[in-house]
Each structure stands twice: as structure tokens, then as C-alpha cells.
Amino acid sequence: MKYVLVTGGVVSGLGKGVTxxxxxxxxxxxxxxxxxxxxxxxxxxxxxxxxxFEHGEVFVLDDGGEVDLDLGNYExxxxxxxxxxxxxxxGKIYQSVIDKERRGDYLGKTVQVVPHITDEIQDWIQRVAxxxxxxxxxxxDVCVIELGGTIGDIESMPFxxxxxxxxxxxxxxxxxxxxxxxxxxxxxxxxxxxxxTQHSVRGLRGLGLMPDILACRxxxxxxxHVKVKLAQFCHVPIPNIxxxxxxxxxxxxxxxxRDQKAHEAILKVLDLQCASKVAREPQLSEWxxxxxxxxxxxxxxxxxxxxxxxxxxxxxxSVIKALLHASVxxxxxxxxxxxxxxxxxxxxxxxxxxxxxxxxxxxxGADGVLVPGGFGDRGVQGKxxxxxxxRENNVPYLGICLGMQIAVIEFARSVxxxxxxxxxxxxxxxxxxxxxxxxxxxxxxxxxxMRLGSRRTFFQAxxxxxxxxxxxxxxxxxxHRHRYEVNPDMVPEFEKAGxxxxxxxxxxxxxxxxxxxxxxxFVGAQFHPEFKSRPGKPSPLFLGKQDILKHVLVFCMFxxxxxxxxxxxLNFGTIHEHLGRIxxxxxxxx
Ligand code: GLN
Numbered sequence: 001m002k003y004v005l006v007t008g009g010v011v012s013g014l015g016k017g018v019t020x021x022x023x024x025x026x027x028x029x030x031x032x033x034x035x036x037x038x039x040x041x042x043x044x045x046x047x048x049x050x051x052x053f054e055h056g057e058v059f060v061l062d063d064g065g066e067v068d069l070d071l072g073n074y075e076x077x078x079x080x081x082x083x084x085x086x087x088x089x090x091g092k093i094y095q096s097v098i099d100k101e102r103r104g105d106y107l108g109k110t111v112q113v114v115p116h117i118t119d120e121i122q123d124w125i126q127r128v129a130x131x132x133x134x135x136x137x138x139x140x141d142v143c144v145i146e147l148g149g150t151i152g153d154i155e156s157m158p159f160x161x162x163x164x165x166x167x168x169x170x171x172x173x174x175x176x177x178x179x180x181x182x183x184x185x186x187x188x189x190x191x192x193x194x195x196x197t198q199h200s201v202r203g204l205r206g207l208g209l210m211p212d213i214l215a216c217r218x219x220x221x222x223x224x225h226v227k228v229k230l231a232q233f234c235h236v237p238i239p240n241i242x243x244x245x246x247x248x249x250x251x252x253x254x255x256x257x258r259d260q261k262a263h264e265a266i267l268k269v270l271d272l273q274c275a276s277k278v279a280r281e282p283q284l285s286e287w288x289x290x291x292x293x294x295x296x297x298x299x300x301x302x303x304x305x306x307x308x309x310x311x312x313x314x315x316x317x318s319v320i321k322a323l324l325h326a327s328v329x330x331x332x333x334x335x336x337x338x339x340x341x342x343x344x345x346x347x348x349x350x351x352x353x354x355x356x357x358x359x360x361x362x363x364x365g366a367d368g369v370l371v372p373g374g375f376g377d378r379g380v381q382g383k384x385x386x387x388x389x390x391r392e393n394n395v396p397y398l399g400i401c402l403g404m405q406i407a408v409i410e411f412a413r414s415v416x417x418x419x420x421x422x423x424x425x426x427x428x429x430x431x432x433x434x435x436x437x438x439x440x441x442x443x444x445x446x447x448x449x450m451r452l453g454s455r456r457t458f459f460q461a462x463x464x465x466x467x468x469x470x471x472x473x474x475x476x477x478x479x480h481r482h483r484y485e486v487n488p489d490m491v492p493e494f495e496k497a498g499x500x501x502x503x504x505x506x507x508x509x510x511x512x513x514x515x516x517x518x519x520x521x522f523v524g525a526q527f528h529p530e531f532k533s534r535p536g537k538p539s540p541l542f543l544g545k546q547d548i549l550k551h552v553l554v555f556c557m558f559x560x561x562x563x564x565x566x567x568x569x570l571n572f573g574t575i576h577e578h579l580g581r582i583x584x585x586x587x588x589x590x
Contacts, residue, residue, distance in 0.1 A: 009200025017070035021077035022253035029282035035140035045091040056314030064453025121162035164208035173271035179211040297333035304366035322533035326542040337362040341382030371403030404524025457512035464502035469540035478527035486511040
């Protein structure tokens with residue numbers, strides 16, 4: 001097993017995640033099998049209890065792991081399946097060491113950060129790197145490890161120490177360190193400045209880690225003399241200084257790496273250059289074709305994204321990516337109209353009429369309405385109004401998790417005239433509970449107590465839209481993250497009134513997919529289809545077309561595509577550009 005460690009210096013948000021996944025893409029294109037590990041030096045055991053509005057979305061894996069959104073990036077870029085153990089946190093490491101101490105495993109020794117925590121980190125990395133990455137059940141050839149945070153952070157110290165030791169443990173030729181840094185330009189002088197990189201490399205060396213490769217982020221391509229200076233002061237050969245300048249979309253990053261022969265530099269350090277070990281030059285034709293198609297897209301598709309919008313688009317990252325994958329596949333340019341659901345509510349009309357008007361204008365101008373997952377009752381009424389609007393006006397609607405529950409509540413209230421109908425999440429004493437707490441859930445513990453991960457949905461009819469979209473399959477495995485479900489006791493009433501529950505779990509009691517047969521496209525899923533969407537394999541429910549290769553048109557729900565920045569800063573546009581303010585934003589890909 002060979003390891004590539006990616007660290008970051010100077011400032012946070014340089015896009016280590018995208019850089020690390022892009023390195024993976026290029027190595028994979030060389031014929032190597034690649035896996036990845038993300039280290040998050042925070043104390044939370046996992047990302048499940050962290051606010052998506054502070055930290056970006058919680059990504060969910062097949063095994064039910066609630067992990068950092070970078071793991072989503074790895075799964076999408078490398079088209080692999082990761083496990084919860086691929087996301088290491090300080091919390092997990094300490095928990096494991098403390099469990100061992102309680103069991104008496106340390107035989108009376110004093111338990112310390114060095115060597116116990118540092119050994120635990122190294123053992124964990126080696127164990128997880130050997131996990132099979134695909135159906136072959138074979139371990140990967142290369143494991144890309146991304147260390148979250150910036151060199152110098154107090155909380156990442158044990159990891160730095162462990163990784164320094166690890167480079168000795170695995171030995172020369174098996175460990176390559178890529179340091180991602182920033183080369184800023186000061187407006188006054190207009191010169192590319194190397195000093196921040198010099199300092200951060202010095203910091204890295206001071207902690208016992210020697211960079212093999214520098215990945216320098218900059219606005220414009222690096223000037224040659226700047227590279228020479230970096231090489232001189234950072235003791236890294238010029239061919240190992242890779243420049244990741246701003247590009248139109250992050251799918252360009254693997255191509256930038258390839259064009260600068262980053263793979264050759266990495267393979268040399270990893271002693272993988274001889275022909276018997278590495279099959280070929282990177283083959284990226286499909287990737288390149290998609291990048292240029294994406295750059296050429298003109299015809300827009302507008303999707304109204306109705307959520308608890310707070311300005312951090314990373315909160316819905318995978319949904320945006322899934323929309324993007326579908327729109328690129330359909331040759332459309334994705335435009336997302338962010339509609340804060342509260343703004344659709346009557347109270348906003350009185351308090352801030354401009355916001356109310358803008359929200360309704362966006363909703364009415366959309367080609368499709370999407371209500372994503374969510375928790376808590378803020379803005380629920382606005383989401384219900386969005387679902388009602390889509391249902392009554394035959395506008396394509398995709399409701400994900402909470403978005404499906406919202407559609408059910410709206411149907412109960414408007415069509416079945418059950419005016420008090422609600423979810424017990426929002427009104428625990430409602431007389432008409434059409435969405436209820438699942439019996440197996442916990443009300444006292446928040447971490448990892450939801451219905452999580454991959455579960456099977458069985459289609460109840462062959463002629464429904466979703467079964468067709470999934471290629472007439474009998475069942476589909478998708479990822480879940482919820483505590484509430486449609487009240488199974490009310491299902492017969494709903495069906496009588498015209499709402500179809502076309503997908504259910506193996507017991508037939510838990511509702512997984514709803515459809516309105518009389519509507520153009522009104523679909524809700526209790527699962528999150530966005531987590532399994534890939535650039536080359538868009539999720540069927542987002543695509544809305546049965547088989548685009550054979551041009552069997554079922555219905556093109558989202559007439560087009562979006563472009564999203566990857567995790568905030570690294571859209572390789574401006575360093576701190578976030579996806580849209582309130583209003584519409586054309587999204588850059590990934
Ligand atoms: N809050 C809802 C539940 O727990 C929906 C969750 C979600 O959208 N992920 O069931």
C-alpha cells in the first residue's frame with residue numbers, strides 16, 4: 001500500500017479536498033486503484049451532530065456513517081464506496097484509546113498522546129486503507145489521506161506527529177506528502193508572493209514532515225521565476241511544484257494536475273514509475289469530454305431550491321451536485337434559485353414584502369421545484385406552500401426526505417381537507433399525525449440514532465415513474481437519514497384520495513416513494529438519492545429520464561443542469577466565493 005498525504009498551509013479553505021480527490025482521479029486514470037481517508041481533528045465522534053449551516057452538509061455513507069462532506073467529494077470523483085472508518089476524527093481516536101484503557105489493554109502503562117494516541121492513528125490508517133474499495137474485494141494500491149485544518153493548528157498536532165512517524169513506519173517509496181499552499185498577489189505591487197508558502201513549509205518541516213510536492217493555489221498561473229524561488233526556498237524540485245490556478249470549474253483540476261505531470265512526480269516518489277507497476281499514462285478522455293461539455297452549456301434550467309437557506313450553499317452540497325450531474329448529462333446549464341422557505345409565508349408579506357415577492361417570483365419562474373431534507377419547524381409552512389404550488393400548477397416537484405413528508409402533509413391538508421394534519425416533529429400533539437416518529441428511534445440520544453444508510457425500497461407497481469426511472473428494477477438501494485416516517489395507518493386513506501405510495505421497505509409498512517399519477521412529475525422520496533449521484537452516473541430521480549443513451553424520454557423533470565462550487569472556497573474561482581446569495585446563482589461543477 002502506498003500513501004499520499006495532503007496537508008494545507010497559510011489559510012483554510014484552499015480546497016485541499018478537491019486537490020486530494022483530483023490527485024486520486026489522476027492516479028486512478030493511470031490504472032491504479034485508489035481509496036481515501038479524511039482526517040478531521042475535531043472532538044465530535046462524527047459529523048452527524050454538527051450543524052450543516054456551520055459546517056456544510058452531513059454526508060451519509062452506505063454503512064450509515066454520517067461523515068464530513070469531503071467524503072462525498074471522494075465518492076463522486078473516484079466513483080468508490082467508503083465506510084464510516086474512512087473519516088477519522090479526534091473523537092473516534094480518543095474513544096477507541098479510552099475503550100482500550102478501560103478493557104485493560106495497556107497493561108498498567110500510563111496512557112499518553114505519544115505513543116498511544118499516535119499509534120492508534122497509524123493503526124487506524126493502515127487498517128482502513130486495506131478495506132476493499134469496490135466489488136473486487138481487493139484493497140486499493142494507493143490511499144490518499146487528507147488532513148483537515150491548517151498546519152500549525154493546535155488540535156491537529158497529534159495527527160501531524162502520528163503522520164511523521166507513519167512516513168517512517170511505511171518507509172521510503174511508500175509515502176508522498178503534497179502540501180497545498182497559497183501564492184497571493186498584493187494589489188499594490190501586483191507581484192506573486194512566495195513568503196506565506198515558505199513559512200508554512202518551514203512550519204511543516206519543524207513538525208517533522210518534509211513536503212515532496214507543493215500544490216500552489218493562485219489566481220493567475222504562476223510565473224516561472226516564482227516557481228524557481230519556491231523551489232529554492234522550500235527545497236522542492238521545480239517539477240514537483242504544481243500550480244492550481246483559478247479555473248472555470250473544479251472538474252478542470254485533475255486536468256491541470258495531468259498537464260503539469262503531477263502524476264509523474266507522485267509516482268516517482270512512490271516508486272511506481274516502472275512500467276510493470278503502472279499501466280499507463282493517465283486516461284481521462286471521458287472526464288475531459290464532460291469538462292468541456294460543461295463549459296459550453298448555454299440553455300438554462302431553473303430549479304427553485306426551497307429550504308432553510310442561510311447563505312451557506314454547502315449545506316445542500318450533494319443535492320446541488322446531483323442536479324449538476326443530471327443537467328450536464330442533459331446538456332443544460334443549471335441555475336439554482338435559492339428560495340428561503342420563510343419568505344414564501346404570509347407573515348413575510350407583511351413584514352418584508354420585497355422578500356416575499358422575490359421568493360414567489362423565483363418559485364413561479366422555475367422549471368422545477370426541489371424541497372430538500374431538513375430538520376425542525378422553521379420555514380415548514382413555506383415549504384408546504386411550495387409543494388402546493390407545484391402540485392396545483394403541474395410544475396415538476398422533487399421532495400427529498402423532509403420534502404416528501406412536506407408533500408404528504410400538504411396533500412392531507414389541501415386535498416383530503418384534514419386541516420390540522422401535521423408531522424409530530426412540528427406538532428407533537430396534532431390530532432392528525434400523518435408523519436410520525438419511527439418506533440425504533442431514540443428521543444434522548446442524537447448521535448447515530450436515526451434510520452441511517454443504505455436500505456432497500458421495493459417498487460409496488462411497474463408502471464410508476466420512479467420504477468421506470470430506475471430502469472424497471474424491482475428494488476433500489478438508497479441512503480437514508482431520518483427519524484420520522486409517513487404514518488402507515490393513514491396510507492389507505494391517502495391512496496383512496498389519489499396519492500400513490502409506489503415504493504416501500506421490505507415490510508411494506510414504511511413508505512419510501514410517493515407519486516401523484518395525474519401530475520407531470522410529482523415525486524417524493526424518503527431516502528436521499530443525491531448521495532449516490534456521480535458525474536458520469538446521475539441519480540435517476542434527478543435526471544427524470546429513463547435512459548438518456550437510448551433517448552427513451554419519460555420526463556425531463558429538471559430540464560437542465562446546475563453548476564455548483566465544491567466545498568465553498570475551492571471552486572477555483574475566488575477563494576471565498578460561496579454559491580449564490582439569495583436569488584439565483586449559476587453553479588460551477590463538480
Ligand atoms: N426531519 C425529518 C425526519 O427526521 C426529515 C429528515 C431529513 O430530511 N433528512 O424524518
